[in-house]
Amino acid sequence: MKFFYKMFLGMTVILAVALGMIEYVTLSYSLEHAVKREQDSALSQHQMIKYSIETVILNMKSEDVDKELTDMMSQSAKSIVGDEGGMYLADDDGKRIYANSCNYEQKDIKVKDGTLTYSIVSKENTKDTGEKQSSRYIHVKSSFKLNDNRYILITESDITPVFDESKELRYRCSVYYIVILAVGMMVILILSWMITKPLAGLTATTKKFADGDYTARSDVKTKDEIGELAKAFNELAKNLESKVYELQMAAKKQEDFTANFAHELKTPMTSIIGYADTLYQKKLSEDEVHSAAGVILNEGMRLEALSFKLLELITLDKNDFRLEETRVSEIIADCVETAREAARKHNTEIVYSADEAWVWLEYDLFKTMLLNLIDNAVKSGGSKVEVSGRLISHSIYRIAVSDNGRGIPPEDIERITEAFYMVDKSRSRSEHGAGLGLALVSRIAKLHDTKIHYESESGKGTRVYFDMKAEALDEK
The missing domain is CATH 3.30.450.20 (PAS domain)
Known part of the structure; x- marks a missing residue:
């Protein structure tokens, strides 16, 4: 009943x-x-x-x-x-x-x-009428x-x-009993309807939630116990929706790992394939063969190390990578040299200059971050990419990557670090992009206790920079 x-x-x-x-x-x-x-x-x-x-x-x-x-x-x-x-x-x-x-x-x-x-x-x-x-x-x-x-x-x-x-x-x-009872039943009928109507609404909302509509919320706004029940239900629904979202994100994270890993394989594999193709197609001098083989070996080893670190970074959310004090000019030069093959295919010139300094970083992840920024600059459609490292103060080292390409629209600046977000979807797909590079860059930057800053103007180019704690080389 x-x-x-x-x-x-x-x-x-x-x-x-x-x-x-x-x-x-x-x-x-x-x-x-x-x-x-x-x-x-x-x-x-x-x-x-x-x-x-x-x-x-x-x-x-x-x-x-x-x-x-x-x-x-x-x-x-x-x-x-x-x-x-x-x-x-x-x-x-x-x-x-x-x-x-x-x-x-x-x-x-x-x-x-x-x-x-x-x-x-x-x-x-007996009455006169004979009635008793x-x-x-x-x-x-x-x-x-x-x-x-x-x-x-x-x-x-x-x-x-x-x-x-x-x-x-x-x-x-x-x-009077019959009249009052009839009136009372009408009043009880109305009161019962008024009391149970919010419960019916709450039941309908519960059924929606049970059917998978996790955004369903009760609109009961009474200030009695039923209103408190509806408020408690909304809080419960909010928490459950959050938990469901977390579970969905956990499942999606497993899917994203494959996409991220494939994306990160692309840059070293491009260098490996490029240099291997050069060795296969052309007759090179012994020094050129040695140089190309060195790049292939270097990128192959980086690919091996990167696979394990991406696994920890993306699937396990591990944030305790060991940072080592590194000569930053060397890693910048290494990244530029690695990216030159891709730049030549895009008819883009890469120039760089770097002040000497010591910076605490995780070599492979830092190189992945910088290569992603350089790779994006190369693909921006410009003719020139500038990579610089400057000791702007006694303990701050700023690394910047600039291009004179198509730029980023102002409305997209805030979203470019979102996973799978692409400013130019058709261009990104033609270049096998997945919209994951800058999302991963943002996470690696956070690991190094820094933040990526973007300055861009449509049609004129983009400048990306980040600051890191450093020590001048002469202090060593």
Whole structure:
């Protein structure tokens, strides 16, 4: 059963029971109070008649006591008990002395001497129309003794109107009960709908989330417990979405590793293939063969070392690579020499100059970073690439790569370090680019505690630089 129906039926039952209890208590108290009032009145009337009888007996002047009592009781019957009331007086032997509208058998007038009792009795009466009706009376009986004579007095008072009023009141209460219950059910229906509507919305949102829509959020904005539940659900959904995203990124990272690794293989493989092709196609001098073989050996060894370090950098997020103090001018020269073959294919001239200094770096990763920057400059479409290393202060060494190529649009500057983001997709694909180079450069720069800065103007070229802590060569 839905919570809406449970709430509606539950509150309706509670309302019905509560109204029934109130009606029962009200009617019971009203009838009990009215009957008690009639009882007190009947006892008071009985005592008044009893005192009158005692007065007559004590002050009688003739020997015919029964006649004087009969006369007195006849005169006082209407004034004391009214037309509907009754009085009955008998002596100890059960002989009736007076009776107006009531008569009793011998067994009905038994009462202990000096006691007073009362009870409510019902009588069947017949109306003038022949219809029978039930009437209720209060009977009060007492026994008293005067002048060696014992008397039994019985009075009755009609309390049928009290029960008739109670019946009328019960009817009215039943009408009010039905009306109030009907109105209450309407109010409960509306309240149940208002309370369960946010829960229905929260349930719908939960189903969306369960079906894979991790962006689904509850729009319940109430300030009650349901609102707090919706807020807690939104927090839970946000955390779960974050965890799902992390899992997706972990899976994607495994895929990216292959793409990154393939991308990083391209630069050394280009040099290896280029020099190997030169050795295959041309007749070279012994020195030229030795130089080309040296480049191939150097790049092959770097490729081997790079494969292990890329594995640690990309898949394991390892950031504890060992930095060694290195002569920076040598690694800059090495990178430029490695890139010359690719530059010749693009008809681009590479020039460089570098101040002598010692810099803390990881050789293979640093070379990968610088080669990526030079490679991007070579592919920019310009005719010249400048690589420089300058000791700009006592402890800061700045390495810059500049070109006079096509430049980078301002709106793309902030996004070029995003993985797979390419400014010119058609050019990048034709050159087998994947948009991963600068993303990897950014991570390697962070490993060396530095940051890559980009300055570019469309149609005029790009300048990329980064600063590293260094020591001048003459301080060694």
